[in-house]
Amino acid sequence: MQHQDLVAIDFHTHAEVSCRNPFDNYGEEFDRAADKYFGSSARPTIAETVAYYRERKLGLVMFTVDAESQLGRRRIPNEEIAEAARANSDMMVAFASVDPHKGKMGAREAERLIREEGVKGFKFHPTVQGYDPYDRMAWPIYEVINAHKLPAIFHTGHSGIGSGMRCGGGLRLSYSNPMLLDNVAVDFGDMQIVMAHPSFPWQDEALSVAMHKPNVWIDLSGWSPKYFPKQLVQYANTLLKDRVLFGSDFPLITPERWMKDFEVAGFKPEVMPGILKGNAVRLLGFDKA
Numbered sequence: 001m002q003h004q005d006l007v008a009i010d011f012h013t014h015a016e017v018s019c020r021n022p023f024d025n026y027g028e029e030f031d032r033a034a035d036k037y038f039g040s041s042a043r044p045t046i047a048e049t050v051a052y053y054r055e056r057k058l059g060l061v062m063f064t065v066d067a068e069s070q071l072g073r074r075r076i077p078n079e080e081i082a083e084a085a086r087a088n089s090d091m092m093v094a095f096a097s098v099d100p101h102k103g104k105m106g107a108r109e110a111e112r113l114i115r116e117e118g119v120k121g122f123k124f125h126p127t128v129q130g131y132d133p134y135d136r137m138a139w140p141i142y143e144v145i146n147a148h149k150l151p152a153i154f155h156t157g158h159s160g161i162g163s164g165m166r167c168g169g170g171l172r173l174s175y176s177n178p179m180l181l182d183n184v185a186v187d188f189g190d191m192q193i194v195m196a197h198p199s200f201p202w203q204d205e206a207l208s209v210a211m212h213k214p215n216v217w218i219d220l221s222g223w224s225p226k227y228f229p230k231q232l233v234q235y236a237n238t239l240l241k242d243r244v245l246f247g248s249d250f251p252l253i254t255p256e257r258w259m260k261d262f263e264v265a266g267f268k269p270e271v272m273p274g275i276l277k278g279n280a281v282r283l284l285g286f287d288k289a
Helices: 028-038 046-055 078-087 100-117 136-147 166-170 178-187 203-212 230-237 255-262 272-283
Strands: 008-014 058-063 092-094 122-124 151-155 192-196 216-219
Touching: 008 046, 008 255, 008 272, 028 166, 046 058, 046 078, 058 078, 058 272, 078 092, 078 100, 100 136, 122 136, 178 192, 178 203, 192 203, 203 216, 203 230, 255 272
Parallel strands: 008 058, 058 092, 122 151, 151 192, 192 216
Antiparallel strands: none
16 A cells, blocks of 8 residues: 555445445345435445545545345455455555354455455454354454454444344344453454444443553544544543544545544544554554555
8 A cells, every 4th residue: 555645544444335246135124224324325336435535545444244144145245345455555455354153164264365365454243243252153263363463343332233123133232342352352462453433332441442452443433523422532642542543434424524523523633643544554564564
């Protein structure tokens, strides 16, 4: 990544539409509920997203969420995202998602995606994937990530997916309590854990884990910065300033809106460059290239 030429690096963007596989409308009720919750039905293709970020001189980390076991819905291929990242390596990085229920087979896939496809990290969504982050079934995949010393993003806090559906669509918010990642951080010390989003209603737990475990980071995606809890801004300005990352959750929130609100959300001018780009450069290892 030619990070010197970029305004910022968005550490949290979603692949929404596959150009390889036909749309899988199984479980489409989750889409309709999410549209209502987020007030948006935008689902750009990978190419459209890349073009959008390139025009704005922004870098991006992109991934899908493999929840085939829990939702019964075909995922967007990790290979498709990796191919786009290789074609746009000056400004894009691919993370992969492998359903933790796939165990050792998932670990084999993770190893192949790192070695053959060049993915630089992984994404997990405990609520949508339906598992406790410390469940041993996920350990074979974690062991691969840990061995390669790569980052893994974990959704934390409330989830808009399933919100408003009967029984929340069967999805359990408790799996996304950031305190559940404390044990993961202990046993996989070379895996850099990124807790995604302000972790409502467990913000203090997230800050505690990040303060205690130096391999834990926080990305600020999914909310406009003007709605951030005051303690999150306080710690991002001080003790955690080197482990906080800009993320938008695109296409649910645009980077323009996020960065505009970031300017007036109480962040210190001296820490803003690190949050917008410098911390991501270090976490992805581009400062050593």
